[in-house]
Amino acid sequence: MSFWNGKQIVIGIGGGIAAYKSLEVIRRLREAGAMVVPVPTPAGLRFVTELTLQSLAGGPVHGELMQPRQPGEMDHIRLAREADLVIIAPATADLMARMAAGQADDLLTALLLARRGPTLAAPAMNPAMWSHPATQRNVARLREDGVRMIGPESGALACGESGEGRMAEPAAILEAARRALTPPILAGRRFLITAGPTREELDPVRFLTNHSSGKMGWETALAALRAGAEVDLVHGPVALPPPPGARLLPVTTAGEMHATALKAWLEPRDGRECDAAILTAAVADYRPAQRQPEKIKKEHEEPEMHLTLTQNPDILAELSARANGRQVVCGFAAETGNALERGREKLARKGCDLLAINDVTAPGCGFGSATNIVTLIGRDGWQESWPLLPKEEVAERLIRALHALLGQRHQT
Numbered sequence: 001m002s003f004w005n006g007k008q009i010v011i012g013i014g015g016g017i018a019a020y021k022s023l024e025v026i027r028r029l030r031e032a033g034a035m036v037v038p039v040p041t042p043a044g045l046r047f048v049t050e051l052t053l054q055s056l057a058g059g060p061v062h063g064e065l066m067q068p069r070q071p072g073e074m075d076h077i078r079l080a081r082e083a084d085l086v087i088i089a090p091a092t093a094d095l096m097a098r099m100a101a102g103q104a105d106d107l108l109t110a111l112l113l114a115r116r117g118p119t120l121a122a123p124a125m126n127p128a129m130w131s132h133p134a135t136q137r138n139v140a141r142l143r144e145d146g147v148r149m150i151g152p153e154s155g156a157l158a159c160g161e162s163g164e165g166r167m168a169e170p171a172a173i174l175e176a177a178r179r180a181l182t183p184p185i186l187a188g189r190r191f192l193i194t195a196g197p198t199r200e201e202l203d204p205v206r207f208l209t210n211h212s213s214g215k216m217g218w219e220t221a222l223a224a225l226r227a228g229a230e231v232d233l234v235h236g237p238v239a240l241p242p243p244p245g246a247r248l249l250p251v252t253t254a255g256e257m258h259a260t261a262l263k264a265w266l267e268p269r270d271g272r273e274c275d276a277a278i279l280t281a282a283v284a285d286y287r288p289a290q291r292q293p294e295k296i297k298k299e300h301e302e303p304e305m306h307l308t309l310t311q312n313p314d315i316l317a318e319l320s321a322r323a324n325g326r327q328v329v330c331g332f333a334a335e336t337g338n339a340l341e342r343g344r345e346k347l348a349r350k351g352c353d354l355l356a357i358n359d360v361t362a363p364g365c366g367f368g369s370a371t372n373i374v375t376l377i378g379r380d381g382w383q384e385s386w387p388l389l390p391k392e393e394v395a396e397r398l399i400r401a402l403h404a405l406l407g408q409r410h411q412t
């Protein structure tokens with residue numbers, strides 16, 4: 001079941017040109033299974049029509065048509081209180097000023113004053129208006145009042161200027177919304193995650209690699225970030241948009257991944273050491289013994305060619321060996337038969353705390369697929385088998401398991 005299924009989202013729409021992007025936010029939320037109630041301000045309705053909002057949300061729009069003291073108004077106040085989340089997009093300078101002052105002079109601001117649950121604002125305005133001390137004061141006040149902010153971003157604006165003030169993109173708003181709704185069980189924790197394939201160059205035009213898409217690692221990073229962790233994401237070449245908020249550490253070879261991961265594992269940042277490592281990367285076990293500086297030429301007389309390969313360092317084994325007793329290490333094992341038995345042997349050999357085993361030959365599993373069947377094993381024979389699940393949910397369960405293990409470690 002999708003995370004958004006059955007969630008009630010009120011989307012407040014201020015009077016700014018970025019309102020057109022809010023239509024996409026509504027569409028995506030609905031597609032994901034959420035119920036969306038648009039509440040535009042009168043100015044918002046000059047940028048997007050009631051008919052458009054109604055068609056996209058699949059239900060009534062509550063805006064300027066709602067007169068005070070009309071029957072039904074209280075329902076909308078209740079809805080704002082009961083909604084799982086209120087998103088204000090675009091949050092204009094004027095709307096935020098009114099919110100910060102506690103005004104309730106239209107339906108949206110009245111709802112916001114009655115609101116007690118999570119609220120997320122996506123500011124959008126001209127850069128000069130954004131950087132004005134009055135706006136900054138209002139934003140600081142709203143933050144103090146518990147309103148979360150997403151954006152604004154820097155870039156070209158509809159007014160023809162360029163600078164900070166562009167509303168966050170719909171995908172970023174949805175991700176921020178999801179984080180606002182996820183219990184921060186990993187707040188204050190730092191996670192190291194490896195993801196994707198590595199590339200081992202033979203010569204300037206060729207390399208050895210594998211089919212890893214990086215998706216499992218990406219979902220794991222997103223799940224950790226949603227739970228409030230800081231994430232160092234060491235990744236090989238992948239074609240995925242960066243998880244918002246992750247510290248990206250791109251690498252190419254297994255050697256670089258080893259050095260970068262080890263540095264993150266051993267060196268505290270801002271006084272904070274890594275609490276856990278989840279190694280989802282498909283690291284090349286071997287690299288060419290020598291990288292040729294020139295393109296290797298075909299030997300026309302030789303029907304065969306032999307490559308000499310050298311073993312790469314095992315990152316999982318090394319991080320496990322160098323863990324300080326509080327740190328938890330989780331590996332992944334892609335197997336093609338006798339998965340559990342091989343997994344147990346691998347966990348013992350590599351010395352990690354947890355190993356997520358999947359049989360890549362099973363239907364719905366493996367490289368590039370959106371789903372996975374995982375058995376999570378731990379030391380002392382502990383194990384938990386999960387059915388075929390979206391990788392997103394595998395990642396969430398993994399994060400919960402690590403959270404539980406970290407809790408035990410820190411108790412003892």
Ligand code: CTP
Nearest residue numbers: 279280281283312313314315316331332333334
């Ligand atoms: N791994 C690693 N460094 C390597 C090789 C693997 O950190 N040089 C990690 C992977 O990220 C994964 C786990 O080890 O979390 C298991 O990877 P796998 O390829 O299944 O293990 P191998 O040691 O290569 O075992 P085999 O190829 O014999 O199955």
